[in-house]
Amino acid sequence: MGDYLADNAYGFLPVPIIITEPAVGYGGGVAGLFLHETDEEKERRQKLAKESLDGGAQLVPPAMTAVAAAGTENGTWVVAAGHRRTWMNDSIRYMGGGAIGHANIDIYTNPYDLDFIGEIPALKFDTETDFAVIMQQVQFRLPKTNWLLGAKQVWSTSTLESSNTLVDMTLQFMDLDKTNNSGLGLVVEYDSRDNMFFPTKGYSLNADYMWHREEIGADHDYDTLSVEGQAFVPIGEKWIVAFAASFDSISTDETMLTPTANPYIDLRGVSAYRYQGDQVATAQAQLMYRIDNRWTILGFYGLGYTHNESLSPDFGNCFKSNCVKNSTSSTTVDAYGAGFRYQIARRYGLHMGIDLGFSDEEQALYFTVGTGF
Template structure:
């Protein structure tokens, strides 16, 4: 096993080493590799600074930083430590009671974001809560076929600027002692919208106004048997969500979104794992004037966000992971997305994306992996610094 501390790792985690560590070792006691698990668990101020190098084609190049804090009691920390010493993946099987993240980011096209969120569980993970808030400005190109006036393979694009803030929260309750959770979700936002195209800007102001309130309430169901919150190697997750956005809830618009998601992770051998993910979204409304970002879009690595919006969205992905060592993983992935747009004439479109990536197990006792994905589609190419599986 290679025990070298590489220059790439040194640069990526330099910010961690500048923090007070109170003589905590950054070498894992089992494999002697670079690891920040002890720092996260045993330093009262320990957190994981996740660098954000943004290459999302929809907003351009940029960067930022996210601080990830893990909250555990002394008893929980000791139980995780003992399991981590007993087996290489032992500690990663335990669910952290609380995770807090806060960050800022900005890109070259003027987009910026500041946010904070918290996830917590109670009663031996019988109740889960996630809440957060954020604000910023998003400069995004929207693509349209002008309601079906253009040929199915033609669209025009126009720039939009959305500025404002949003809050969200959802709570889930475990059913008996099963992996099934049922819950409620709430979202509220206040934003302003404009366009760099004078004609489009005039249309937006006359149809939806200068400011918008959007408020939604929904039901959730989730079945989750994954063996790790951050980087699963086995198990599956399936979820369904139905959100209702309505003027009666304090918003300015009436529409509904049904979303179905699924992931499955299958270990083939000790070194090979194959994973699949799927997503379906159905959008329905009787409104004629809606914000251009309201409709769902195809979500695939390598495909610009909001590039393919529609009333029905479907996407399927597969990813193969090869564990070179327990620390280092390389992967290849492929995804296919489909959209159906209802307008003067129904139109559909498909797009595929593919790429490769790698992960390094940064905190063994928590199962936290970080790395880079390189992805491409017919529209663009991008790379992502990712924490987790990439789905």
């Protein structure tokens, strides 16, 4: 596969998609990755590729286009396309894309204490969402550094409903059944990894702060912060230790936002949207062993934390207040597992593999491209 891509200026890499995410069920699809480059760029990469098996991985083409379509057994489906382009030796980066689809996802409420009754456990309700989303961002590199600064724009529209009559009526009453969203934000990135597909050394940091406002087309005002970092440390020729951490938060003066707006714990072995919060943090560690140039085995462990602030009934103080009080709740969950990677295109460092993840409540099998983080 790597030799084919190395010999074609407009190489096409078909990538099968196998979905085993517990939140949407089993499914699959296909993605196509188009690698664009000029004759001069192709000649440089082919020359380096002849000197080492993974030489082409250091010269990723400045332009790539991806298209994908996938669906799952519970009726969820998505069609997406995106493009990435760089100029002036990666001094300027642009990335944009869009998607349309339908998502069937279960949402869980946060547990809280109710006077005279005790703790009310988390309740589950189903949601069906039809959506369309467009995203684009542009970044500029600080001269002679690995730092990039830029701006990001997101627009989406969605319709939301639930088979739970009470939930569906609440969504309609709060004007959350049909929602338009538009956000602008700032992006900071640091990247010293040796390969964007399957890094074996280096560090990366991505952070963005988004403002969603009615003045730019959003139905609701809120802010989001997202920070994610990764580190890859080689130990000798065979072992690689990798770390990843993330923090996401959402803040608003609105009474309620759509159920899928809040960030969630994203770990292998934990269903998407199973644990949501106003603030969500995760930390992961992964140990990889390279058997040879093709095969790598790995083990991982992750920890996730959510924090929520909300209003809950306060019947004991109804004569002194309005029968509600501010309450906080938090959840901690851990997950672990093992897997392997097989290098399908040595010239570019493209890896595919399988991870088996476990948590206290479930287990899941993941077919993945890249490191797994």
